[in-house]
Amino acid sequence: MNRPYSAKDHLPGELYSAAQVRELDALAISQIQQLQPDTAGFELMSRAGEAAFASMLERWPEESSVCVLAGPGNNGGDAYVLAALACHHGLDVVFYTLGDHTQLSPAASQAREMALQAGVEPQAFRGELVYEGQVIIDGLLGTGLNKVVDGDFATAIQAVNVHFADVLALDLPSGLHADSGRILGCAIQADLTITFIGVKQGLLTSDGPDVSGDIAFASLAVDPLLYHQVPAQSERISWDRLERLGQRLSPRRGNSHKGEFGHVMVVGGDHGMGGAVAMAVEAAGRCGSGLIRCATRTEHVAPILVRRPEAMVKAVESGLELQPLLEQSTVIACGPGLGQSSWSELLLQQVLNVESPLVLDADGLNLLASPGWKRSFSERDVVLTPHPGEAARLLGNSIEQVQADRFSAVRELAKTYDAVVVLKGQGTLIAKPDGHVALCTDGNPGMACGGMGDVLTGVIAALLAQGMSPWQAARYGVCIHSGAADLAAAENGQRGLLATDLMNYLRELMN
Known part of the structure; x- marks a missing residue:
């Protein structure tokens, strides 16, 4: 098997806000x-310019010229250093x-x-970029940007x-918000970004990966002991990184039985939505749950059994019918295809009344966001897995507000509901109530299709059933889910990737 490998796995594991990097800089x-x-x-600035120039030579070793754009801040200072080094190296320099x-x-x-002194001849940018070479250096705007880019800077970025x-x-990239990863009006489309001292969290989520290109990191020889004074509140994770850190399930003993690996109960599948619950069932099985049970509408029983005869599928038409099934379960996964009907509400009410660990997704979250349903899960192990729309409903705001600051949104959700929260999307975030956040750099745009969230629900439920804590199961589950999607996409491409294409890859990675 080809191991999934994130293109960001060479980066440090710690992620920082702009304020934290400024503190480290000071x-x-x-x-x-x-x-x-x-x-x-100036010494620290010189180190930044030297690191950037070295990265440029490594990436474009044959180029004989460079165009540099410098703003009035220290980002522009780094650009001046690079331009001086380019002149000393014999390159032609165009400097705006x-x-x-x-x-x-x-x-x-x-x-x-x-x-x-090196011979650089700065000229003010007048709206036109006159340069015939192959490499442009973006030193326009740094980490302090907090408003929409306009005027000459917007014109330069577009040029x-x-x-x-x-x-x-x-x-x-100029125009990208360092903390949230959102584009402020417009942003440089970089082929390579070299980031200094600490990896800015916005590079890896929301719009960040779309405009950053490849990412290089330079610590600028900052004393490692200084990082202990500014502890990172976020970390970068990937399937490969968690494996290397030894965060995995233990090997199974030969003298073991199915009861040792948990009993997952998947609840969902209202009329016309049986596929969602079927995918969650299969994912839980492929990820090692010892037993899988499913409570759904009568019409879905036969199709699920045909697809996965290993599952125990029960038709339920009321909350009272569901109650004894929940009591037999190690972990409950509720929400895939659940709907928002009176039937859905009755089932969710029973799910919320028991104490078993819970993964809540999809319409389970939408109902939870409804008046009268909101609650804290302080006495129960719970993982919530919203996409931005569901997160917005849970927080009572808009999708735009969630995406404008995904880190704040996921932290607020984890604190409000006292649960581990997975905020799905590019650079999926996992938060626990104490505010610590993990960002997964695995995954690809092919995952933007129906059913991916249902598969993730089954994955996390299976890991909980096998003894992982909610924090461990969410982190490992997100990475193994995204890693499986990367393997599937590598096989046949991203476009046309289906959620069910992940099943065999999940099994391979679990082993």
Whole structure:
């Protein structure tokens, strides 16, 4: 089997907000000042420019020219250093400035002087990008951006994006919000982004992966001990990374039986939605649940048994019929195809009244968001798995608000409901009530199809049934689900990928 490998697995596991990186930057400068009182800021900026220039040479070793765009902040200072190094290396440099460069920080002023002495000839950007080479450096806007890009900066970004040259972005693509990963009006479409000191969390979720291209990381030789003073509240995970960290299920003993591996009960499948519950059932089985039971509408019993005869499928038409089945279960997965009818409400009411660990998805979440249903799960092991629309309903706001700051949304959900929460989407986020967040870098756009969430529900339920905690099951489940999708896409492409295509790959990865 080809192991799924995230293109981001070379990056550190810790993810940082812009404020945290600024704090680390200040600590590093303070430490350097003990040896270099007058040039500490410039020293760190020089390291950034050198790291970026090295990445440029590695990616485009044959290029003889470079076009550099520099804004008035320290991001522009990094660009000045790179331009100076390019001149010293014999490259032709076209250098455009935007904003007021008469008020640069002391470090950026030193970088500008270095560039001028090297022969760089800055010119103000006047709306047109005149450059015939193959590499553009984006040093326009840094991590401090918090408003929509407009004016000359928007014009410059658009000019870069329509140019035929490849783009190297310094720290993050200009126009991308460092914390949320949303595009603020417009953003540079980079081919390579080199990010400094700490990996910015916005690079890996929402719009971030679409505009960042490949990502390189440079610590700038910051003392590792300084990172202990600014602990990361978010981490990057992937299937391969969790495997290497040893976060997996233990091997099964030869003298074992099905009862040791849990009993998953899948509840759902209102009229016309039997496929959702069938996929959750099969995923739970493929991921190792010892027993799988399903409570659904009468019309779905035969089709599910035909597809998965290993399942015990029971027709239920009332909450009272469901109650004894729930009492026999290790873990409950509720929501796939559940619907929002009176039948759905009766079943969910019974599910919420028992104490078994629970994975709640789809219409189970939509009903939970309804008046009178909201509750805290402080006394129960629960994983909620909303997509942005369901998350918005649970929070009582809009999808746009959720996507504008996915990290805040998932943290608020986990705290409000006192549960582990999986916020699905590009750069899926997993949060626990204490505010810690994990971001999965596996997965691909082929997963944007019906049924993927139902499969994930079955995966997480099976892991809970086999003894993982909600936090472990959610993290591992998201990664194995996305890893299976990556394997399936590698086999036949992303377009046309179906949720049921993951089943055999789930089994392979589980083993």
